[in-house]
Amino acid sequence: MIKKGKYNLFSFSIENEMIIYHSKNRMKKIVIFNLLKTNNLEKMIPLLSTLLKKGLIKYYSIQFLNKKHLKTLILLNYQDKKKENILKSLSEIKEEIKDYSIKESLHIIFLTDNELKREFINIIVEEDLDKTLRINIRNKFCVIKNNKIIQSIKLYSIYLIQDTLIDSILNIFFNLITDLGIKGNLILNFKLKNGNIIFSSFFIKYFDNKNTASKNVETINEFISNELYIKEQKIKINMIGYILWRLNFNKNYYDYDKNKDLVFSLCSTINENEKSFVLNGQKRLLSPISKNFMTLLIEFLKRNNIEFNKKDSHLIEIKNQYIILSIDDFNPSIIHNIFQKYYQNRIIYIILHDPLFFKKLVLETKITSLLGVKIFNPISFIKFLKKANSIMIY
Numbered sequence: 001m002i003k004k005g006k007y008n009l010f011s012f013s014i015e016n017e018m019i020i021y022h023s024k025n026r027m028k029k030i031v032i033f034n035l036l037k038t039n040n041l042e043k044m045i046p047l048l049s050t051l052l053k054k055g056l057i058k059y060y061s062i063q064f065l066n067k068k069h070l071k072t073l074i075l076l077n078y079q080d081k082k083k084e085n086i087l088k089s090l091s092e093i094k095e096e097i098k099d100y101s102i103k104e105s106l107h108i109i110f111l112t113d114n115e116l117k118r119e120f121i122n123i124i125v126e127e128d129l130d131k132t133l134r135i136n137i138r139n140k141f142c143v144i145k146n147n148k149i150i151q152s153i154k155l156y157s158i159y160l161i162q163d164t165l166i167d168s169i170l171n172i173f174f175n176l177i178t179d180l181g182i183k184g185n186l187i188l189n190f191k192l193k194n195g196n197i198i199f200s201s202f203f204i205k206y207f208d209n210k211n212t213a214s215k216n217v218e219t220i221n222e223f224i225s226n227e228l229y230i231k232e233q234k235i236k237i238n239m240i241g242y243i244l245w246r247l248n249f250n251k252n253y254y255d256y257d258k259n260k261d262l263v264f265s266l267c268s269t270i271n272e273n274e275k276s277f278v279l280n281g282q283k284r285l286l287s288p289i290s291k292n293f294m295t296l297l298i299e300f301l302k303r304n305n306i307e308f309n310k311k312d313s314h315l316i317e318i319k320n321q322y323i324i325l326s327i328d329d330f331n332p333s334i335i336h337n338i339f340q341k342y343y344q345n346r347i348i349y350i351i352l353h354d355p356l357f358f359k360k361l362v363l364e365t366k367i368t369s370l371l372g373v374k375i376f377n378p379i380s381f382i383k384f385l386k387k388a389n390s391i392m393i394y
Contacts, residue, residue, distance in 0.1 A: 019035075029081055037073065041062070044074065141154045155202065158200075159231065170201065182205060323338065323342045324349045353378065
């Protein structure tokens with residue numbers, strides 16, 4: 001059995017809303033987890049910070065999932081030698097949650113029983129645990145076989161660059177990986193150090209073909225490395241425990257108070273998109289992608305001293321030579337208007353944030369046969385910017 005410290009990772013018990021681990025050494029330390037859902041993650045953050053500062057929880061983590069669909073989960077961690085002490089803390093937390101929920105019109109649910117187990121282990125395995133579960137470490141990726149289903153995992157540490165230019169950089173990162181169809185989990189882990197809250201972030205990528213596992217993530221890294229740096233980690237067997245417990249696996253932490261905007265921007269945007277997803281039954285996870293991409297592109301142009309003029313939220317003119325059009329939705333009339341205005345005297349780059357758009361463009365227009373027009377997805381455009389003879393060179 002795979003172990004983390006003195007705990008058997010997949011030998012836990014469930015009591016209502018609690019995942020319970022008992023240590024195997026003489027300390028007899030107990031570790032307990034709750035998983036929560038809420039209808040407003042942004043409002044939840046101050047409450048979680050209060051629970052942490054009061055010492056009612058050891059740490060908490062927020063799991064942003066785009067593995068199959070958009071949702072978030074909150075994990076609370078308790079550690080003590082006596083179970084009754086944890087139960088006392090949990091009882092106090094429930095009272096605080098009850099009062100806070102009424103005050104803030106907030107809906108908070110503790111997962112229980114089978115749902116709790118399913119969501120807890122889902123970060124590692126998609127099916128219920130099988131006796132034949134096998135976990136193999138192969139250099140920088142991990143292969144998990146469970147119920148005849150094979151899944152591979154890669155881990156990435158996320159390093160925030162101090163004094164970042166973009167308050168929404170985590171939000172932009174999540175938008176980009178979602179836009180590219182990358183399956184993964186972004187985890188934010190919060191704990192207390194010397195009375196101050198610190199946090200870290202890491203990304204778990206799920207894939208089938210190991211040869212293409214990190215290609216898109218590394219390409220994103222090329223573009224956003226001035227604000228955020230993604231480092232692929234060599235996986236060790238003990239890291240499986242860190243993943244399951246939603247706990248940071250390195251010493252890379254940041255002061256929460258100095259970086260609140262980064263956290264709240266991500267929570268706010270995902271919260272709004274979760275509402276939209278539920279109300280409208282949309283298949284698209286996050287929107288508008290193009291707005292976030294254009295924010296990032298503008299900062300990129302500034303850093304490279306490239307002259308540009310922002311026309312609107314989806315249109316940028318560069319050095320009176322290029323027009324960059326970034327669109328979320330296929331709208332022939334918008335494209336037609338842009339071409340009427342700029343085609344004769346500008347090179348036009350169209351960035352599409354949905355692979356279906358290209359098929360529609362080919363079928364419904366003759367745009368792909370026009371000179372001076374190039375079509376990109378976000379990552380291919382990033383690569384284009386890096387090449388010689390691109391707009392950076394002028």
